[in-house]
Amino acid sequence: MLSVDLLPEGTVLPKYDRSALHKRIVHFGFGAFHRSHQAVCTDILAAEQHSDWGYCECEINPANTGELIKALRQQDLLYSVTEKADSGLKTRVVGVIKEALYRHGDGIEKIIDAMCQPDVAIVSATVTEKGYCYQPATGELNLDNPAIKHDLANPEQPDSLPGIILAAIKRRRALGLPPFSVMSCDNMPENGRVTRNVVIQLAEQQDQALADYIRSHITFPSTMVDRIVPAMTPEAFEELSGKLGCSDPVGVECEPFFQWVIEDNFVSGRPAWEKAGAELVADVLPFEEMKLRMLNGSHSLLAYLGYLAGYEHISDCMDDPYYLKAARSLMLDEQAPTLSTKNVDLVAYADSLIARYQNRAIKHRTYQIATDGTQKLPQRWLDSIRWHLARGSDFTLLALGVASWMRFVGGVDEQGKTIVINDPLHEQLAQLVNSSAEGDERVAALLSLRAVFGDDLPDNSLFRERVSHYYQKLLTAGAKETVRQVIG
Known part of the structure; x- marks a missing residue:
């Protein structure tokens, strides 16, 4: 006491x-x-x-x-x-x-x-x-x-x-x-x-x-x-x-x-x-979007890819130069352009986030951040993906993030160990996983969650192709090598 x-x-x-x-x-x-x-x-x-x-x-x-x-x-x-x-x-x-x-x-x-x-x-x-x-x-x-x-x-x-x-x-x-x-x-x-x-x-x-x-x-x-x-x-x-x-x-x-x-x-x-x-x-939205997309969005990317790779904490991910580069690139190359924030130095903000992630005194577990993914994906990644699709711009890391979430909710890690899925839609996720074959069929099954992906993204051929491509890479090469190939 x-x-x-x-x-x-x-x-x-x-x-x-x-x-x-x-x-x-x-x-x-x-x-x-x-x-x-x-x-x-x-x-x-x-x-x-x-x-x-x-x-x-x-x-x-x-x-x-x-x-x-x-x-x-x-x-x-x-x-x-x-x-x-x-x-x-x-x-x-x-x-x-x-x-x-x-x-x-x-x-x-x-x-x-x-x-x-x-x-x-x-x-x-x-x-x-x-x-x-x-x-x-x-x-x-x-x-x-x-x-x-x-x-x-x-x-x-x-x-x-x-x-x-x-x-x-x-x-x-x-x-x-x-x-x-x-x-x-x-x-x-x-x-x-x-x-x-x-x-x-x-x-x-x-x-x-x-x-x-x-x-x-x-x-x-x-x-x-x-x-x-x-x-x-x-x-x-x-x-x-x-x-x-x-x-x-x-x-x-x-x-x-x-x-x-x-x-x-x-x-x-x-x-x-x-x-x-x-x-x-008077208006919080620009600050919310900046934080949700740059901080929370990169946190989720590190959480799924990090957990799959065996990194227990965010600070462990930061010891991998490719993961560090991926987090910063997601922030500045794919998330920052989507923001309406004015008079904010987004490069300095990204660098400050990386410095915070490197704080080894804070043991922020990748698994903790990976929970409740169906509730987090829309605001952290999917709205940004829609922005890029409308403009024909690159969303490589965002697509890799969605693929890593799909690999995570498959319920088995790269060492063959069971992943306990903590999510309000865990029963639906388990049903979709169990009723679909590994690969493109699994991706299509998970994209059918309209409450998460809406009515537009599942029907967008470019989005489906990108996610399926990186999902297959995660299956064959593993998370660490996939990140290295994408970033390197």
Whole structure:
């Protein structure tokens, strides 16, 4: 258990009056990224600007047993964030959490009630792309999602994030409470628009007047978030305990770099996050596209090709000169031309990303980045591919990326070992893989996922040919040699 008395000298502690904080933000998804990103920014405000904005943390994933929330409660709602660089460590104890709830212990009703407290002005989320129950190819609500089907049949006992948010909006409206803003902090282009879509479209299935109210009164600011935060493993926790002088089951490690770009569109106020390093802007989309395509897009390329090659971490990929060159070339030659970002030195941005990937103190596993691929491909690669197809320009590495994803979801690595596929569409993927022969037939089968590839890409002969070509190369030459041939 975390003990502030045992922490090393130099640890930043919450010396502000925690009792003066108010639960103004309800956040869904108490994962490692939120703990090291938005919560840290808000903690800096409390410490340096006397902000009284506090969090109620909520965990609603049905598969989550609440161990993290229970551990947080046992240590007075405190946890540590340790920034790791090759040059050393810097630890901060975050104290802005006022309450922590989880569905299996506290129930959805108590979570909805927390959202209906008068002080709540923002509902935020880091639940990964799959938590929004949307179609990645279109950004629309997926009415076939099992959680959405449940919510349509049981609107007063919702299961999904959109359903829970909708239930709280409906109740606050009935109680005459002011509206809140809903802020997604997940890696989706125009994540505010996606969140608005799924909530309003779910409302339209239940109550048109409620849908109209949301359009008029609820805002959905978009955000761009950036910080490399590896998943904590038992080995990482053991190493962290040695450095802290005590255990912290809620502790998290991250890189020193931090970026948060926020659309300034809050209906009932917000913290002054710009005083703690965030950027408040009128339009987040150019920043989102830059990060999703250059950082996340190259991360996914390295994840699939790296995992297939036996590289466990992103920093291991950077030790391979061909992989390093492939990542940089993807960023600058195939992703940068597609961007609408203005007045940004994209070469300097690419070089900064490579430097961050080379940080060996951060053990960012390729397998972790490779999860949930069906939710990530559209915004990281496929929109860029469409841009190149429309202009007749080169998309070699993007096509290789799609082929590497297909090779990965085949479920067997180059050494013949089973790959456990962690993806919301894993059952469909397994069915397509098992019912198709290796080679061009496998590629055609996976391209039939219209929810991922849309109606256009599967019918584009050039796209199919390029992906099939590199898929075959991966089968015959392997990932390392294929990258060497493409880059060399």
